[in-house]
Amino acid sequence: MLALTMGDPAGIGGEIAIAAWRMLRSTGPAFLIIADPAWLRSCAGGADCPLAVLSDPVEAAAIFADALPVWPIDLAATAVPGRPDSANAPAITGSIARAVALAQAGVVSGIVTNPISKAVLQAAGFAYPGHTEYLGALMQTPGAEVMMLAGPSLRVVPVTVHCSLRRAVETLTTAEIIRVTRTTRDALVRDFGIASPRLAMAGLNPHAGESGRMGTEETSLIEPAMRALADEGIAVVGPMPPDTMFTPAARARYDAAICMYHDQALIPLKTLDMERGVNVTLGLDLVRTSPDHGTAFDIAGRGIASPVSLVEALRLADTIARNRSSAA
Ligand SMILES: NC(=O)c1ccc[n+]([C@@H]2O[C@H](COP(=O)([O-])OP(=O)(O)OC[C@H]3O[C@@H](n4cnc5c(N)ncnc54)[C@H](O)[C@@H]3O)[C@@H](O)[C@H]2O)c1
Numbered sequence: 001m002l003a004l005t006m007g008d009p010a011g012i013g014g015e016i017a018i019a020a021w022r023m024l025r026s027t028g029p030a031f032l033i034i035a036d037p038a039w040l041r042s043c044a045g046g047a048d049c050p051l052a053v054l055s056d057p058v059e060a061a062a063i064f065a066d067a068l069p070v071w072p073i074d075l076a077a078t079a080v081p082g083r084p085d086s087a088n089a090p091a092i093t094g095s096i097a098r099a100v101a102l103a104q105a106g107v108v109s110g111i112v113t114n115p116i117s118k119a120v121l122q123a124a125g126f127a128y129p130g131h132t133e134y135l136g137a138l139m140q141t142p143g144a145e146v147m148m149l150a151g152p153s154l155r156v157v158p159v160t161v162h163c164s165l166r167r168a169v170e171t172l173t174t175a176e177i178i179r180v181t182r183t184t185r186d187a188l189v190r191d192f193g194i195a196s197p198r199l200a201m202a203g204l205n206p207h208a209g210e211s212g213r214m215g216t217e218e219t220s221l222i223e224p225a226m227r228a229l230a231d232e233g234i235a236v237v238g239p240m241p242p243d244t245m246f247t248p249a250a251r252a253r254y255d256a257a258i259c260m261y262h263d264q265a266l267i268p269l270k271t272l273d274m275e276r277g278v279n280v281t282l283g284l285d286l287v288r289t290s291p292d293h294g295t296a297f298d299i300a301g302r303g304i305a306s307p308v309s310l311v312e313a314l315r316l317a318d319t320i321a322r323n324r325s326s327a328a
């Protein structure tokens with residue numbers, strides 16, 4: 001059993017949850033959603049979707065084949081598709097906190113998060129850049145979290161995440177490159193079942209610095225990290241020129257690319273296959289995945305949102321939970 005969070009109720013989270021339940025009800029993996037039942041009924045496809053409002057989340061497994069199990073949480077304001085309201089911020093973050101509590105209690109084997117709007121939550125006082133950092137704090141291991149995006153033909157892991165490009169360059173350190181790479185290697189073994197992961201390291205600058213003529217971070221930050229990793233027995237290829245490391249031939253030679261900043265990692269991943277990409281949080285004592293897309297306020301309520309990334313996120317969370325449990 002997995003727990004799915006509500007996400008921003010003005011986005012597509014409700015309609016894709018309903019569509020995902022229809023696709024998975026007979027095969028699994030089973031999930032419950034922590035959301036307002038009245039809101040779910042109002043979402044596209046919700047009027048004819050059977051809901052089972054739970055009085056105890058442990059009831060969800062027995063119900064899943066016949067109805068979408070809902071662990072109720074109340075919205076403060078009626079949700080309007082495409083028009084987010086920060087009055088609903090406590091329910092949005094409350095849904096995430098309750099999913100984590102269910103995982104910590106062993107009621108669910110992992111959590112899957114529907115998309116949130118960082119701007120809407122932060123306007124209401126939310127102190128975190130995104131789920132990834134919030135989950136690190138909820139698990140009481142802030143700074144241990146690492147964000148991976150995994151697709152059918154590429155896995156990417158940015159070292160700097162939710163910050164401006166200027167700040168990414170200013171805050172990139174050898175220590176962070178080492179931490180993120182180590183965590184990625186461990187997750188590829190434990191969570192993805194890859195016995196000997198092959199890792200590629202991106203440069204930061206054009207041509208990976210062109211021997212110092214187009215930037216020096218490769219020699220001052222990235223290569224020292226690679227040497228330290230090699231001393232630990234973690235071999236990494238690079239620093240690779242970022243413009244050619246995502247070609248089909250290059251991708252065939254590694255299991256994950258360590259990237260220096262958010263868009264260096266996420267542009268190739270989402271361009272190659274946004275519909276099947278999954279966001280995975282590594283480094284925590286918690287299984288968490290998410291669809292790779294956002295709230296899609298522009299199409300919310302129209303019944304045209306694809307549930308495929310959410311279905312892939314549910315399947316990957318289930319796989320990781322099983323891999324962790326068999327390794328334990
Ligand atoms: N995991 C998360 O919580 C998460 C991830 C990414 C973005 N966001 C948030 O989402 C908000 C909107 O971000 P954005 O506009 O950059 O990205 P987005 O992914 O919401 O939308 C980008 C484009 O893709 C389309 N799209 C997205 N998901 C789709 C789906 N399932 N089916 C069909 N079309 C889909 C949208 O309609 C839009 O045209 C931002 O506030 C951002 O913070 C949240």
Ligand SMILES: N[C@H](C(=O)O)[C@H](O)COP(=O)(O)O
Nearest residue numbers: 130131132133266279290292
């Ligand atoms: N950085 C992610 C993306 O652009 O797809 C996204 O914002 C999700 O981040 P969290 O999972 O930390 O909310």
